[in-house]
Amino acid sequence: MTRSALCAVGAVAAATIGSPQVFARNSRKSDSRDETDSFQVFDCHLHCPAENGEKWQWYKVTNSFEDFVSYLDKTGVQRGIINSQRSFGTKPEEFISGNREVARYVEKYKGRFIGACVVNPLYIEESLKEIEYCHNQLDFVWVGELCNYMVPYLYSIREFEMLVEQVVKLNMVLALHTEQGELEYVAQKFPQATIAFAHFGDDHEYDDIFRRIDTVAKNPNFYLDTSGYGHDRVGVLEYAVMTIGPNRILFGSDFSINDPSTVIARIRNSFLTMEQKQKILSGNLLELLKKVQNT
Structure with missing residues (x-):
């Protein structure tokens, strides 16, 4: 999709949501920062630094979990779902250690953070056991964000299908990083799963951003988080609310990569x-x- 075509789609979305006059009225109603400042911010997409020093930043500035929490405080994020950078290691001992770090942080900051379990389906036996352990022993209800480009693996492999089956059986949420073709495949293959898809857009933002939103809109089990590509494009959030509805869009920042303030x-x-x-x-x-x- 070209930029001109993208603008055309956006114009249709704006016309569907409401006229400029309606937008203006909504804007005036929303001018009071006091009201929005009082809203809790609960971030579903947080990558915390690992105890061994690993962190997901282009230039390292939040070097400890305390730095991580302090930055969230500055931005106004009160609660979050966290995974450890260490969990993105390939081998079972690495992702298990990362998940245990997360459990310690959840316990230390009780009530503020919820733990997310990250695994590698290429080690499927260990991954299935780890998901079950995190659910039954650590009270985790979130698996991911799984990023298949880091290991890498395909979402079409049988092992990933087994992983999704485990998540569904345990009534957990699966958080996924996908390119558009992968998102469409996962949406068609696993309609029964509760999935939080990360990012409005992908690496082909102009081509795919509206297609991604439209795909998520088709299944009430699917959610879209606001992190990464696309949230800063004025009108995209409004299009997502119009298309998906206001109840299946989750606040996600992708911190400590991206700034929640944006x-x-x-x-x-x-x-x-x-x-x-x-x-x-x-x-x-x-x-x-x-x-x-x-509970």
Whole structure:
């Protein structure tokens, strides 16, 4: 899709959501920062530094978990779902150690963070056991974000299918990084799974961003988080709310790679109602967690 075609689609979306006059009225209603400042921000997409020093930043600045928490405090993120950079190691001993680090952080900051389990389906036996352990012993309800480009592996392999079956059996949420072709494959192959797809866009942002949103919209089990590509494009968030609905968009920042402040600002400044903003900042994630947590 060319940029001109993209603009045309955006124009149709704007016309469908409402006229410029309606947008202006919504904007005036949303001018009070006091109200949005009072909303809790619950981030579903956080990568914390590992105890061994590994961290996911182009230039390393948050060198410890304490630095990580301090930066979240500055940006206004009160709660989050965390995984450890160490968990993205290839071998079982690495991802298991990373998941145990996460469990220690969850315990230390009780009530603030929820743990996410990261595994490698190429070691499927160990991965299935680890998912079950994290669920039954550590009370994790989130698997991922799984990033198949890091190991790498394909989402079409039988081992990944077995992993998804385990996630579904345990009533957990699967968080995935996908390119558009992968997203479409996963959506068609695993409609029964509860999946939080990361990022509005992918590496082919102009071509795929609306297709990604449209694909997620088709299945009520699928969610889209606001991290990474595309959230900063004015109108994309509004298109997602119009297409997917206001209840299946989750606040995600991809920190410590990206700054949560940029996502918060786009949501606060968006042409959405206060209720829609509150749902995206935390309400939708809280409702999703109610569906998968034992309590």
